[in-house]
Amino acid sequence: MNKINRKLEYALMALKYMSQKIPGELTSAKEVSDAFHTPFDATARVMQQMAQKGGFLRAEYGASGGYQITKDLAKVSIHDLVEVIEGPTALVKCLHKEVPCEIQGTCNIVSPVTALNNKLTDFYKSVSLKDLLVERTAMPKKSSEAVIHG
Amino acid sequence: MNKINRKLEYALMALKYMSQKIPGELTSAKEVSDAFHTPFDATARVMQQMAQKGGFLRAEYGASGGYQITKDLAKVSIHDLVEVIEGPTALVKCLHKEVPCEIQGTCNIVSPVTALNNKLTDFYKSVSLKDLLVERTAMPKKSSEAVIHG
DNA sequence: CTTAAATACGCTAAAATTAGGCGTATTTCA
DNA sequence: TGAAATACGCCTAATTTTAGCGTATTTAAG
Numbered sequence: 631m632n633k634i635n636r637k638l639e640y641a642l643m644a645l646k647y648m649s650q651k652i653p654g655e656l657t658s659a660k661e662v663s664d665a666f667h668t669p670f671d672a673t674a675r676v677m678q679q680m681a682q683k684g685g686f687l688r689a690e691y692g693a694s695g696g697y698q699i700t701k702d703l704a705k706v707s708i709h710d711l712v713e714v715i716e717g718p719t720a721l722v723k724c725l726h727k728e729v730p731c732e733i734q735g736t737c738n739i740v741s742p743v744t745a746l747n748n749k750l751t752d753f754y755k756s757v758s759l760k761d762l763l764v765e766r767t768a769m770p771k772k773s774s775e776a777v778i779h780g
Numbered sequence: 781m782n783k784i785n786r787k788l789e790y791a792l793m794a795l796k797y798m799s800q801k802i803p804g805e806l807t808s809a810k811e812v813s814d815a816f817h818t819p820f821d822a823t824a825r826v827m828q829q830m831a832q833k834g835g836f837l838r839a840e841y842g843a844s845g846g847y848q849i850t851k852d853l854a855k856v857s858i859h860d861l862v863e864v865i866e867g868p869t870a871l872v873k874c875l876h877k878e879v880p881c882e883i884q885g886t887c888n889i890v891s892p893v894t895a896l897n898n899k900l901t902d903f904y905k906s907v908s909l910k911d912l913l914v915e916r917t918a919m920p921k922k923s924s925e926a927v928i929h930g
Numbered sequence: 931c932t933t934a935a936a937t938a939c940g941c942t943a944a945a946a947t948t949a950g951g952c953g954t955a956t957t958t959c960a
Numbered sequence: 961t962g963a964a965a966t967a968c969g970c971c972t973a974a975t976t977t978t979a980g981c982g983t984a985t986t987t988a989a990g
Contacts, residue, residue: 631862632782632900634871634893636978642889658936666886669979678938692987693935708896712781721784736816739792742912743784746858750782753903762892786949808965819950828967842958843964937986946977957966 637715640668640676645686645711646763648699656696676715684714708762709754721747787865790818790826795836795861796913798849806846826865834864858912859904871897 644662651657659674666673677697681687686706687697712719720726721743724734731737794812801807809824816823827847831837836856837847862869870876871893874884881887 631784631788631866632869632871634781635976638781639872639889639893642892643887646888646892660936666888667883671980672978674937675939681937689937690987691937691985693933694988695936695986697937716781719782721782722789733817737793738796738816739789739913742792742796743789746907746912749907750903753900757896757899762896763889785947810965821951822949824966825968832967839966840958841956841966843962844959845957845965847966931990933988933990935986935988938984940981940983942979942981944977944979946975948973948975950971950973952969952971954969955967957964959964960962 631721635716636672637676638712640666640673641680641711641715642763643668644673644677644680644697645699645703645759648687648697649703649764654698656690656694656698658696661696679714680711684710686711686714702760703764704758704760706759707755708757708759709751711759712754719751721750781871785866786822787826788862790816790823791830791861791865792913793818794823794827794847795830795849795853795909798837798847799853799914804848806840806844806848808846811846829864830861834860836861836864852910853914854908854910856909857905858907858909859901861909862904869901871900 640662643666644657647662647665648657659677660670662668662677663670663673677687678689681689681697684701686699686701688700689695689697709719718726722731724731724740725744725747790812793816794807797812797815798807809827810820812818812827813820813823827837828839831839831847834851836849836851838850839845839847859869868876872881874881874890875894875897
């Protein structure tokens with residue numbers, strides 16, 4: 631559990647990259663996929679989702695088009711982003727879909743899992759994208775940090 | 781992200797079931813898989829892991845054998861359980877393995893993801909299995925809870 | 931007016947992960 | 961001695977994730 635998938639990685643990379651640009655400047659999907667060597671299609675799709683489903687970005691068509699951050703990252707949580715990228719989130723399907731579970735009726739952990747799910751959601755809602763992505767002040771990077779990658 | 785897998789579900793079910801028994805009484809894997817209609821092999825394997833890797837349970841061999849909770853659930857966190865069931869946990873592989881990522885070197889979110897991972901780990905460490913599984917009046921339930929099942 | 935570069939999107943295939951089952955060995959009680 | 965339980969390696973099916981292809985639409989530039 632709790633693994634970040636590629637799409638969310640690409641979204642975070644793109645957002646961080648764009649957040650470091652001059653306000654108003656456009657960023658194309660190709661620019662991002664080139665900068666980070668991420669697959670173009672997947673990168674582009676994620677940026678589309680952030681533009682359309684999330685309203686995080688504004689898309690500009692045409693030859694010199696691209697995207698631009700329109701939301702204040704301080705007011706958007708990682709939970710919001712995840713829901714844009716992956717849709718409704720829950721520890722188990724039965725919490726947000728009317729998916730009948732095979733063991734429905736006998737399951738004894740609905741209540742615990744629901745409670746945990748609520749706590750976890752609160753946690754993700756408490757982390758803003760600005761907290762997460764935007765470099766604040768000094769905080770010099772430790773040399774060990776840049777070594778381990780992924 | 782953040783989906784609970786079957787093995788963890790079976791582990792939680794078994795633990796909750798066993799926690800409601802008279803202290804000292806044994807519970808076999810078959811008993812659990814019968815009670816909740818979970819696949820026997822997967823259920824048994826999970827209980828073996830909790831006994832061997834985690835030391836959560838004590839196994840008794842032979843015809844009338846079974847398992848018994850040996851750890852104080854108040855002193856064990858959901859993080860501990862997840863690590864027993866799934867091994868080392870991290871939002872991305874590169875944080876706990878020397879798995880070279882394809883985009884190593886260009887990745888710009890190592891630091892943010894590391895920070896988030898640490899926060900998340902702290903969160904899971906803060907939730908004990910007793911909090912989660914043992915019925916009390918606490919663990920404040922939120923509105924839409926116990927209605928939707930699965 | 932043509933071309934190129936960008937967003938938008940449906941469809942398909944490959945890869946990886948998850949989930950389950952089979953066979954067998956070992957232990958212990960009756 | 962047999963039945964029921966733990967223990968465990970291996971293999972297959974199912975599901976999810978990931979990536980790529982093709983095409984349409986929009987718009988700037990030459």
